[in-house]
Every structure is written in C-alpha cells, then in structure tokens.
Amino acid sequence: MIEFRSTSTRVLRLGAMVFLAATLAGCANCTRDPRQAGFGCGVANLAGGVYQEDTIKLQAEADAAQARAQNLAAENDRLRAEMGSLNQQQRRLNTQLIAANDQLAQSHARLQLLRNQRDVDRGRLTDLENQLANLQDRQRELIRRRGNAGDAAEAARIEAEIKRVEAENAKLKKGITDISNART
Structure with a gap:
C-alpha cells in the first residue's frame, strides 16, 4: 500500500x-x-505580483487625480475671491462714474448758464456802450453850449449838467469794465 x-x-x-x-x-x-x-x-x-503592481499604479493615478482636484478646488476658490473683488471694484467704479456723470451734467448746465449770461452781458454791454456814446455826445454838446453861454447863470446850469453827465459817464464806464472783466 x-x-x-x-x-x-x-x-x-x-x-x-x-x-x-x-x-x-x-x-x-x-x-x-x-x-x-x-x-x-x-x-x-x-x-x-501583477495585480499588486496594477493596484499600486492605480492608487498613484488616484492620488494624482485627487491632488489635481484639490488644486482645481483651490484655484476655483481663488478665482471666486478674485471675482468678488472685481465685482466690488466694478460697483465702486460705477459709483464713481455716476458721480462723474453728475458733475459733468452740472458743469454742462453751468456752462450753458454762463453762455446765456454772456449773451445777456453782451446785450447789456452793447446797451451800456450806446448809453455811453449818447452821454459823450451830450457832454460835447454841453461843453460847446457852455462856451456860447450868454450869462453866468446859464453857464452854471450847463456846468451842473456837465457834472451830472460826467458822473453818469463814470458809472457807465465802470459797468462796462465790470462786464468786460467778468467775461474774461
């Protein structure tokens, strides 16, 4: 057996x-x-050991994929924070733009007002210049009449009238100067 x-x-x-x-x-x-x-x-x-090698290789690939996923998540977080910062900056810039537009509108309105005022001042200046020319003509006429005055009383009246015309003339010149200086 x-x-x-x-x-x-x-x-x-x-x-x-x-x-x-x-x-x-x-x-x-x-x-x-x-x-x-x-x-x-x-x-x-x-x-x-073939399966052990494959398992190690697959684990390394899984670890690398996990690391990439973590890097992508960190990058995503960074981009979200950056986007939040950019959104905040955009809101701040929009506020500044609105303020700048308001200032521009106010400046435009002020400029239009000055143009209108300049047109009014130009008309007023023309009126004052015409009044001045009339007063100067009147003053010359009074000076001529004073030289031809027959008596002292008439000469005194003419002299008083000349002084009033000269005072009015000085006021007109000052008004013209003020308007001219305001335009420049």
Whole structure:
C-alpha cells in the first residue's frame, strides 16, 4: 500500500507540475485584467505580483487625480475671491462714474448758464456802450453850449449838467469794465 500511495502521490505531483507548467506557459498570453484572465492566468498574475503592481499604479493615478482636484478646488476658490473683488471694484467704479456723470451734467448746465449770461452781458454791454456814446455826445454838446453861454447863470446850469453827465459817464464806464472783466 505504501507503493500505491507513493504512486498516487507521484501522479498527483506530476499532475500538479504539468498543471503549473501549463499555467506558467500560458502566462505569456495572459491579460492583466482579472475579469478576462481566467483562473490559471489569475493565479499566475496574483502569484507574480501583477495585480499588486496594477493596484499600486492605480492608487498613484488616484492620488494624482485627487491632488489635481484639490488644486482645481483651490484655484476655483481663488478665482471666486478674485471675482468678488472685481465685482466690488466694478460697483465702486460705477459709483464713481455716476458721480462723474453728475458733475459733468452740472458743469454742462453751468456752462450753458454762463453762455446765456454772456449773451445777456453782451446785450447789456452793447446797451451800456450806446448809453455811453449818447452821454459823450451830450457832454460835447454841453461843453460847446457852455462856451456860447450868454450869462453866468446859464453857464452854471450847463456846468451842473456837465457834472451830472460826467458822473453818469463814470458809472457807465465802470459797468462796462465790470462786464468786460467778468467775461474774461
């Protein structure tokens, strides 16, 4: 019986070796995908560390993807903060623009008022210049009449009239000067 046992052991050993040899010989054509490798290739891949290598490689890829995701999340946070800052800056600039537009509108209104006033001043200046010319004509006429005055009383009346015309003339000249200075 011992012989039988040893023969059967030998047969088992031989069968195992043939199986192992066949399995290892087929490993050259084995796929690394455990879903497609089959039992023999699966055992060979497991024993040869193929699956361990793939697991390490996949873990490294997952870690790299996680790091990229964290970097993208940080970049997203930075961009959101920057966008908030830019939105705040835009609101501030819009407020400044509105204020500048208001000032521009006020300046435009003031300029229009000055143009209208200048037109009024121009008309007033023309009136004053005409009044001055009339007074100067009147003053010359009074001076001429004073030289032809027959008596002292008439000369005194003419002299008083000349003084009134001269005072009025001085007021007109001052008004003309004021308007001319206001225009410049």
